[in-house]
Amino acid sequence: MPASEFQATQTSWMSRNKLAITPWIFLIPALIFFAIYVVIPVFQSITLSFYQWNGLYDVNGNSTAVWVGLENYTKLWTDPKFWISLKNNVLWLFLFLLAVPLGLFIALFLNQTVMGMRFYKSMFFFPFVISQVVVGLIFGWFYNPDFGVVGSIWKFMFCEETTNILGNVTFKCSSPPPDILSSAKFATYGIIAAGLWPQVAYCMILYLTGLNNVAADQIEAGRLDGAKGWKMLWYVVLPQLKPATFIAVVVTVIGALRSFDMIAIMTQGGPYGSTNVLSYYMFETAISEYGERYGYGSAIATVLFAIMLVFISYFLWRMYQDERGAR
Amino acid sequence: MIRHTKSLLAGVAAAAIMATGALAGDLRINFDDLNPTPKKGFDEMIEMFKAENPDINVIVNINDREAHKTAIRNFLTADAPDITSWYPGNRMAPFVDAGLFEPVDDVWAANGFNEDLAAIKPTMTRDGKIWGVPYSYYQWGVYYRKDIFDLLKIEEPTTWAELMASCKVMNDNGVKPFTIGTKYLWTAAGVFDYINLRTNGYDVHNDLTAGKIKYTDDRIKQTFMNWKQMIDECGFVDNHASMSWQDAIAPFANGDAAMYVMGNFSVGGYKDAGLTNDQIDYFQFPEITPGMPRAEEAPADAFFIPANAKNKEDAKKFLAFVGRADVQTKLNATIGQLPVNSKSTVSDDKFIQEGFATVSTAAGLAQFYDRDAPAAMAKAGMEGFQRFMIDPSALDEILAELDRVQGEVYK
Numbered sequence: 001m002p003a004s005e006f007q008a009t010q011t012s013w014m015s016r017n018k019l020a021i022t023p024w025i026f027l028i029p030a031l032i033f034f035a036i037y038v039v040i041p042v043f044q045s046i047t048l049s050f051y052q053w054n055g056l057y058d059v060n061g062n063s064t065a066v067w068v069g070l071e072n073y074t075k076l077w078t079d080p081k082f083w084i085s086l087k088n089n090v091l092w093l094f095l096f097l098l099a100v101p102l103g104l105f106i107a108l109f110l111n112q113t114v115m116g117m118r119f120y121k122s123m124f125f126f127p128f129v130i131s132q133v134v135v136g137l138i139f140g141w142f143y144n145p146d147f148g149v150v151g152s153i154w155k156f157m158f159c160e161e162t163t164n165i166l167g168n169v170t171f172k173c174s175s176p177p178p179d180i181l182s183s184a185k186f187a188t189y190g191i192i193a194a195g196l197w198p199q200v201a202y203c204m205i206l207y208l209t210g211l212n213n214v215a216a217d218q219i220e221a222g223r224l225d226g227a228k229g230w231k232m233l234w235y236v237v238l239p240q241l242k243p244a245t246f247i248a249v250v251v252t253v254i255g256a257l258r259s260f261d262m263i264a265i266m267t268q269g270g271p272y273g274s275t276n277v278l279s280y281y282m283f284e285t286a287i288s289e290y291g292e293r294y295g296y297g298s299a300i301a302t303v304l305f306a307i308m309l310v311f312i313s314y315f316l317w318r319m320y321q322d323e324r325g326a327r
Numbered sequence: 328m329i330r331h332t333k334s335l336l337a338g339v340a341a342a343a344i345m346a347t348g349a350l351a352g353d354l355r356i357n358f359d360d361l362n363p364t365p366k367k368g369f370d371e372m373i374e375m376f377k378a379e380n381p382d383i384n385v386i387v388n389i390n391d392r393e394a395h396k397t398a399i400r401n402f403l404t405a406d407a408p409d410i411t412s413w414y415p416g417n418r419m420a421p422f423v424d425a426g427l428f429e430p431v432d433d434v435w436a437a438n439g440f441n442e443d444l445a446a447i448k449p450t451m452t453r454d455g456k457i458w459g460v461p462y463s464y465y466q467w468g469v470y471y472r473k474d475i476f477d478l479l480k481i482e483e484p485t486t487w488a489e490l491m492a493s494c495k496v497m498n499d500n501g502v503k504p505f506t507i508g509t510k511y512l513w514t515a516a517g518v519f520d521y522i523n524l525r526t527n528g529y530d531v532h533n534d535l536t537a538g539k540i541k542y543t544d545d546r547i548k549q550t551f552m553n554w555k556q557m558i559d560e561c562g563f564v565d566n567h568a569s570m571s572w573q574d575a576i577a578p579f580a581n582g583d584a585a586m587y588v589m590g591n592f593s594v595g596g597y598k599d600a601g602l603t604n605d606q607i608d609y610f611q612f613p614e615i616t617p618g619m620p621r622a623e624e625a626p627a628d629a630f631f632i633p634a635n636a637k638n639k640e641d642a643k644k645f646l647a648f649v650g651r652a653d654v655q656t657k658l659n660a661t662i663g664q665l666p667v668n669s670k671s672t673v674s675d676d677k678f679i680q681e682g683f684a685t686v687s688t689a690a691g692l693a694q695f696y697d698r699d700a701p702a703a704m705a706k707a708g709m710e711g712f713q714r715f716m717i718d719p720s721a722l723d724e725i726l727a728e729l730d731r732v733q734g735e736v737y738k
Binding site: 054055056057058059061064075078080144145146164165166168170172176177179181182184268270271272273284285289290291292293 | 393396400403404405421422425426427474475478479500501502510511512565566568569570574577581582583634635697702703705706710711713714717728731735
């Protein structure tokens with residue numbers, strides 16, 4: 001034994017703390033990038049929200065920002081467009097969560113062994129694979145009152161083809177076709193419906209993988225005990241899908257809060273700002289052509305960050321609890 | 328892998344040298360239109376300048392419009408060219424205020440621009456100094472289907488009452504009087520500007536965009552009342568909020584709508600849609616308040632010298648060249664717009680002829696709502712206009728909101 005004891009005291013500090021140090025070495029690259037691209041900008045953005053700045057530097061390269069304290073935030077409080085955006089964010093949050101049950105039912109429906117099932121599955125998964133921009137464009141055309149599907153069906157039902165004064169073909173409608181994306185009332189719902197399409201596919205895939213791991217013996221046992229239909233789903237299958245449900249909810253909530261691309265593609269926040277959400281309104285005030293108010297945009301970003309923080313902290317806390325429970 | 332990295336580094340270094348290593352005789356020009364016709368006009372002009380100044384090595388960098396709008400915010404500070412294209416009016420204000428543009432009063436004085444470019448001088452001026460030289464502008468007005476007007480025996484209206492009467496004839500015959508696409512908002516601002524200019528005149532337009540008049544002012548309310556009359560008695564195409572200005576050409580080309588309040592750049596669009604010069608024509612936006620001096624919209628494009636330019640001497644030579652009557656004549660003949668220099672001549676295209684007659688006799692030239700008003704105000708204003716066009720009954724709410732934004736923007 002003395003020999004080995006001698007050995008232990010001789011080894012370097014590095015090798016003695018190997019287990020504690022190694023993870024950090026592996027983490028360093030990720031941490032550096034995370035700091036540069038996420039953590040530092042977050043604090044920069046919060047700092048900027050106390051300034052008024054049009055994004056310009058003077059000839060000598062000094063920023064032209066002016067300290068205004070909390071003024072950007074008090075402005076937000078009286079800005080109706082901010083409240084519209086916040087209201088739309090809440091709408092997105094609740095309606096987007098429909099993707100979770102919808103995804104579950106499609107997954108249950110697809111979770112059977114029929115000829116060509118893989119093909120159907122991939123068809124249902126398809127919208128998630130194509131870019132959000134493409135989804136936005138497709139739905140934009142779909143809703144178009146002149147040449148879209150909605151417009152064509154409307155024309156078929158309520159319009160008659162006539163010729164106009166010059167003898168060209170035109171349509172006379174008993175009422176004009178619905179212009180979903182240009183109506184302050186319906187545009188947001190139209191965009192959310194477009195957003196749901198890929199999101200449902202995503203939730204479906206999460207549940208499909210979850211269903212693979214559902215224990216067959218428990219289903220069997222449940223069946224012997226007389227459970228079937230809704231009861232089987234609610235008491236036997238769903239509890240086993242809890243991890244999948246958790247991830248689906250997390251991904252959907254975050255997806256709803258950062259909804260941006262659909263809005264940018266389909267309405268640019270219009271008509272007259274009625275489909276803005278916080279992220280798009282931030283973009284519009286800070287970076288777009290008629291924006292250039294970086295301080296105000298940063299204040300909006302900070303509010304959005306605070307809202308997200310509530311959800312993210314909750315999710316992290318839940319994950320932490322689960323891990324502790326699992327140990 | 329290492330070799331690749333090395334050559335990549337060498338490439339980056341070379342690019343850096345090219346970007347910053349401009350020599351004394353170099354003149355770097357950033358231009359912002361990649362569309363074939365404007366680019367051709369610009370290239371011809373550069374060739375002409377080179378021929379006259381063989382000792383100056385001109386380096387041209389042409390970017391697309393939208394990219395230029397973003398890039399200029401960086402390159403004015405970081406890596407300024409000697410000349411850049413930009414817009415007058417409020418669009419140049421942030422750069423002037425940050426000290427990023429060079430005043431060019433001396434160029435104007437030395438070349439007689441104070442007389443030859445007099446009409447545009449107020450919009451090129453800020454804080455008592457002149458900041459650039461305009462090279463081109465274009466008229467706005469009402470473009471209409473001459474064949475429909477002939478068919479319905481309507482004359483070009485010159486007063487508001489005549490316009491309303493013509494609209495009635497069109498509506499009775501199943502023709503929508505006006506087409507418009509307000510998806511990108513600014514088209515509605517054109518209509519607003521014209522009704523406001525005709526109702527209240529040039530000074531009220533300037534005071535409004537300068538934040539000196541409230542939107543709830545009775546005069547501005549009167550503008551909206553006239554607009555409401557135009558919506559009620561004339562009417563615009565359905566679904567205009569989902570159309571771009573190009574989309575709105577479709578009903579115009581098909582003969583469903585007969586008039587379009589637009590800028591002259593749209594003529595190309597009509598012709599692309601299959602219309603010929605015999606089918607389309609132009610009239611000035613009709614008079615509303617009798618005797619009100621006629622002001623017009625004529626957005627101008629100009630060249631500026633960044634304060635950080637390295638070769639200001641040659642840059643000023645270029646500005647003097649750009650403002651010259653013969654240069655503007657040639658350039659605008661190619662790009663199909665109007666020369667700003669009053670000694671220039673125009674091509675015999677009928678729209679250019681009419682536009683020149685309209686603009687050169689105007690009592691005042693407005694730059695367009697979104698160039699005369701600061702960006703944040705312009706955005707809120709144009710959204711208000713779009714909302715008004717969809718729902719005129721929301722007027723009081725819209726005006727109150729615009730007053731609130733105005734209170735924040737102008738301080």
